[in-house]
Amino acid sequence: MTDRAHPNTPIDPEQIAALIDGKLPAETREQLLRSLDSNPELLGLVAEAASVAEVTQSREDVIHSAGPRRLRPRQSRVSRLSRQRLIYMTAIAATVIALVWLPLARRGFGTPDLSAIIDEAGRGSAVEVPDYSAGANRGLAEAAATESEAVRIGAALGALRTLSNANDPTMQVRAERLARDVAQLPVAAPAAAALRAVAVSPDSASRATLLRQASQDLEAVLDATALRRGAWLATAELAARRHDNAFFESTITRRFIGQVPTVDRVAHTPVSDWDAVLSAIEHAIRDGTR
Amino acid sequence: MVLSESPEQSFLQHLPVIDRIADAFARRLGLRGDDAADFRAQVRLTIIQDDYAVLRKFRGESSLATYLTVVVAMFARDYRASRWGRWRPSLEARRRGEVAVRLETLTYRDGLPVHQAGEMMRTAGETELSDAELARLLSALPRRLPLRPREVDSEVLDTDATRAETPRNLADPSVELESSRVEKALESAVKELDVDDRLLIRMRYWEGLSVATIARILGTEQKPLYRRIERLLEFLRKQLATSGVDRHDLHELLEVRA
Numbered sequence: 001m002t003d004r005a006h007p008n009t010p011i012d013p014e015q016i017a018a019l020i021d022g023k024l025p026a027e028t029r030e031q032l033l034r035s036l037d038s039n040p041e042l043l044g045l046v047a048e049a050a051s052v053a054e055v056t057q058s059r060e061d062v063i064h065s066a067g068p069r070r071l072r073p074r075q076s077r078v079s080r081l082s083r084q085r086l087i088y089m090t091a092i093a094a095t096v097i098a099l100v101w102l103p104l105a106r107r108g109f110g111t112p113d114l115s116a117i118i119d120e121a122g123r124g125s126a127v128e129v130p131d132y133s134a135g136a137n138r139g140l141a142e143a144a145a146t147e148s149e150a151v152r153i154g155a156a157l158g159a160l161r162t163l164s165n166a167n168d169p170t171m172q173v174r175a176e177r178l179a180r181d182v183a184q185l186p187v188a189a190p191a192a193a194a195l196r197a198v199a200v201s202p203d204s205a206s207r208a209t210l211l212r213q214a215s216q217d218l219e220a221v222l223d224a225t226a227l228r229r230g231a232w233l234a235t236a237e238l239a240a241r242r243h244d245n246a247f248f249e250s251t252i253t254r255r256f257i258g259q260v261p262t263v264d265r266v267a268h269t270p271v272s273d274w275d276a277v278l279s280a281i282e283h284a285i286r287d288g289t290r
Numbered sequence: 291m292v293l294s295e296s297p298e299q300s301f302l303q304h305l306p307v308i309d310r311i312a313d314a315f316a317r318r319l320g321l322r323g324d325d326a327a328d329f330r331a332q333v334r335l336t337i338i339q340d341d342y343a344v345l346r347k348f349r350g351e352s353s354l355a356t357y358l359t360v361v362v363a364m365f366a367r368d369y370r371a372s373r374w375g376r377w378r379p380s381l382e383a384r385r386r387g388e389v390a391v392r393l394e395t396l397t398y399r400d401g402l403p404v405h406q407a408g409e410m411m412r413t414a415g416e417t418e419l420s421d422a423e424l425a426r427l428l429s430a431l432p433r434r435l436p437l438r439p440r441e442v443d444s445e446v447l448d449t450d451a452t453r454a455e456t457p458r459n460l461a462d463p464s465v466e467l468e469s470s471r472v473e474k475a476l477e478s479a480v481k482e483l484d485v486d487d488r489l490l491i492r493m494r495y496w497e498g499l500s501v502a503t504i505a506r507i508l509g510t511e512q513k514p515l516y517r518r519i520e521r522l523l524e525f526l527r528k529q530l531a532t533s534g535v536d537r538h539d540l541h542e543l544l545e546v547r548a
Contacts, residue, residue, distance in 0.1 A: 022505075023352055026509060049359050057355050275501075
């Protein structure tokens with residue numbers, strides 16, 4: 001490993017790490033920032049390390065070893081921002097709850113039908129709907145009827161529903177891909193058939209019926225809670241991409257999070273830090289772990 | 291050294307974190323399978339060698355996780371330079387996920403045509419996308435050229451000779467000239483900013499860092515940065531306009547630039 005980014009400029013990895021953590025004394029930070037400004041390669045190194053640190057370090061992953069912890073500045077930022085957010089959130093949350101959550105609440109939260117949330121969250125969305133199918137990321141041979149797989153399939157169903165509602169042209173490919181994923185699961189042939197029918201169905205109303213049928217079929221053979229968790233996470237990802245903090249601040253979301261331990265990581269991420277929220281959601285979908 | 295346990299114990303305790311960091315960099319490098327496993331092993335070796343020198347040097351001024359991330363980033367930079375020159379996946383590819391990074395790596399860095407890249411990825415179980423879908427994905431990525439001559443087998447040479455995927459814009463000298471003009475105007479406008487603002491813009495738009503991370507690096511509050519970025523973009527827009535660069539020119543630049 002080379003310790004130099006520039007022939008005469010030694011790199012101290014810990015100094016860079018302290019810069020990324022926001023732990024560097026002001027004077028040292030200013031000096032290092034000037035170095036970054038004049039050395040694009042060093043800036044690239046810092047940026048790359050910071051990007052990876054964002055992804056690999058969720059709150060509970062922080063290593064509790066000697067030295068100051070990364071956790072503290074974020075916690076203090078949360079408390080500062082939470083007061084400011086409270087003022088704005090009250091009004092926004094009321095609107096969102098009325099539009100999105102009340103129908104769900106009326107049905108009772110014990111067995112949430114997430115379709116209402118997904119329908120509303122996807123409406124008018126200008127953000128790209130993520131692809132959660134196994135084929136987009138890894139081999140189908142890895143697919144198995146595990147809890148994490150159920151979370152991912154739930155997320156894929158949620159995303160598919162959003163695309164279907166929006167008559168998005170990529171819906172057909174996504175539906176076919178998800179059908180192929182699902183067909184590899186034990187006794188999930190009925191759900192796969194429903195999804196194949198979704199792919200060729202011309203109108204959104206019949207697609208919605210078929211998607212509900214596919215969801216019910218899958219809930220019979222997979223972990224139903226994990227499926228719903230995945231659907232919620234997909235919705236949360238859309239909300240995060242639109243910086244819709246009212247979604248995360250609403251009481252009913254909090255109740256949902258309280259009932260679903262897996263989304264703790266999302267719940268404990270400050271919603272002002274959208275990249276961190278998205279990262280936590282992506283982790284939750286990918287890992288599907290408790 | 292400030293670690294509370296021996297370097298070996300510390301290494302073993304933090305091995306999952308080290309592996310996670312190594313895997314993250316391997317993905318960014320477009321490594322898969324044996325190559326990724328080899329990269330992970332080399333990262334471990336880097337930390338173990340010289341009686342855990344990396345861990346013994348840790349002073350506790352940052353979190354150990356971030357420190358290890360920077361150490362691995364430095365190793366990854368050298369690894370990349372030794373294998374491919376200064377190749378980095380584009381921001382757009384990273385934004386679009388692992389399939390895009392892998393596709394970009396195979397096509398632009400390694401020079402494979404899309405159908406061969408697709409075949410490799412499908413065989414390895416990395417994607418199920420068809421060649422047409424992969425081509426659409428590739429078309430959304432910035433056009434790039436390999437940074438150094440690369441070793442290829444004869445089959446690739448045969449295919450390369452007939453491939454119809456030469457970057458259109460780069461093949462056109464007038465477009466290249468225009469992009470150079472726009473790029474110079476942009477560089478010139480950015481240079482007018484003070485150091486912090488220049489870094490802010492570069493970290494946000496050149497390097498794709500989140501505002502939260504930039505705030506920590508600059509040692510400032512996150513919230514005011516959003517307005518500051520807006521002001522800076524407005525300033526840059528005006529500067530570019532006075533240089534005769536409009537939105538269309540910038541779009542053309544982004545088509546060419548990696």
